[in-house]
Amino acid sequence: MNSHLTIALHVLGFSAARAGEPITSEELARTYGTSPVVLRRVLAKLQRAGLIETQRGRGGGSVLARPASTITLREAYEAVADNQQILPRHPSGCAGRAALVLAGFVNDLCADAEQALLDRLEAVTVAEMDRHVRSQIRAPD
Amino acid sequence: MNSHLTIALHVLGFSAARAGEPITSEELARTYGTSPVVLRRVLAKLQRAGLIETQRGRGGGSVLARPASTITLREAYEAVADNQQILPRHPSGCAGRAALVLAGFVNDLCADAEQALLDRLEAVTVAEMDRHVRSQIRAPD
DNA sequence: GGAAATAGAAACCATATCGGTTACATTAAC
DNA sequence: GTTAATGTAACCGATATGGTTTCTATTTCC
Numbered sequence: 001m002n003s004h005l006t007i008a009l010h011v012l013g014f015s016a017a018r019a020g021e022p023i024t025s026e027e028l029a030r031t032y033g034t035s036p037v038v039l040r041r042v043l044a045k046l047q048r049a050g051l052i053e054t055q056r057g058r059g060g061g062s063v064l065a066r067p068a069s070t071i072t073l074r075e076a077y078e079a080v081a082d083n084q085q086i087l088p089r090h091p092s093g094c095a096g097r098a099a100l101v102l103a104g105f106v107n108d109l110c111a112d113a114e115q116a117l118l119d120r121l122e123a124v125t126v127a128e129m130d131r132h133v134r135s136q137i138r139a140p141d
Numbered sequence: 142m143n144s145h146l147t148i149a150l151h152v153l154g155f156s157a158a159r160a161g162e163p164i165t166s167e168e169l170a171r172t173y174g175t176s177p178v179v180l181r182r183v184l185a186k187l188q189r190a191g192l193i194e195t196q197r198g199r200g201g202g203s204v205l206a207r208p209a210s211t212i213t214l215r216e217a218y219e220a221v222a223d224n225q226q227i228l229p230r231h232p233s234g235c236a237g238r239a240a241l242v243l244a245g246f247v248n249d250l251c252a253d254a255e256q257a258l259l260d261r262l263e264a265v266t267v268a269e270m271d272r273h274v275r276s277q278i279r280a281p282d
Numbered sequence: 283g284g285a286a287a288t289a290g291a292a293a294c295c296a297t298a299t300c301g302g303t304t305a306c307a308t309t310a311a312c
Numbered sequence: 313g314t315t316a317a318t319g320t321a322a323c324c325g326a327t328a329t330g331g332t333t334t335c336t337a338t339t340t341c342c
Contacts, residue, residue, distance in 0.1 A: 002330085005228060006231045006247060009243070024288070026287095030236060033232055034234075037291090037330095057338045057339020058287045060288050060338085060339070090147045095174060099155075099173065103151075105274065116257040116258055117228075117258040118254075120253055129247075143301085165318090175301080176302060177318090185320090196309090196310080198317055199309090200317080
């Protein structure tokens with residue numbers, strides 16, 4: 001995994017705060033602290049996943065493709081995780097029956113643990129994230 | 142994360158199966174499918190964590206330092222994870238109050254999701270892993 | 283129609299990580 | 313002292329990553 005997940009959540013959070021007004025990759029890059037090109041690489045993934053829509057040209061930028069209350073953070077994760085497993089798996093080069101059985105057990109357990117992690121991400125929507133940010137901004141400290 | 146977790150579980154599983162007889166890094170490397178040097182790098186971490194004990198010289202090798210029923214797979218994870226977080230965190234370069242609040246929210250959520258993953262690993266002991274392997278070996282298919 | 287603003291994408295580079303190998307030192311049993 | 317084993321450092325090649333540059337495509341505004 002790389003930094004794409006945190007960038008994606010930054011994008012979704014800021015897009016939600018705009019309430020329909022498009023936000024540019026330049027502004028997203030500046031607030032996140034990286035370059036616009038890096039940000040567009042993540043924007044491309046979010047588009048492919050159908051989470052945002054982007055307009056080119058003057059006045060362009062990105063907006064949420066669906067209501068913020070219908071987008072879970074797990075969807076953001078899956079949009080940017082290129083089929084990568086969080087925990088590494090046993091390789092195929094194991095020798096012997098015991099090693100193979102052990103590898104199968106470990107792989108199943110890793111999959112189960114990852115599922116637990118994804119369940120946590122699925123329990124939070126972009127709208128909830130946005131509400132949290134709004135409340136914290138209005139009530140400093 | 143690298144492959145050290147799967148190697149560590151391989152080590153603990155095979156050590157448990159030996160019931161006190163030391164196992165060499167050469168045999169562990171052969172059954173896992175890598176080189177003995179790579180394996181010893183993981184063995185060093187498991188030693189530092191107090192999960193195995195290793196003897197040099199002829200007839201040497203590694204044995205479990207504690208009963209298999211008292212070692213959880215989470216301990217193995219923490220022995221090999223060099224303080225690394227599974228999910229990446231927001232960088233410190235965020236600009237603006239909204240970005241900082243959002244980063245804090247995301248970081249907290251990531252920590253929570255990781256905790257859910259670790260809980261799954263903590264629920265399994267090396268002894269249970271060993272029992273599973275033994276039962277599967279005796280009853281093929 | 284032209285200028286400006288914006289996204290899209292490819293290419294390249296510097297850096298870090300990782301697994302593998304080699305080499306050598308250290309330890310313990312026989 | 314020979315043999316078998318761990319401990320560790322050094323190096324190499326492959327891969328991933330983030331950053332930058334450059335160019336193209338699109339859209340709006342004048």
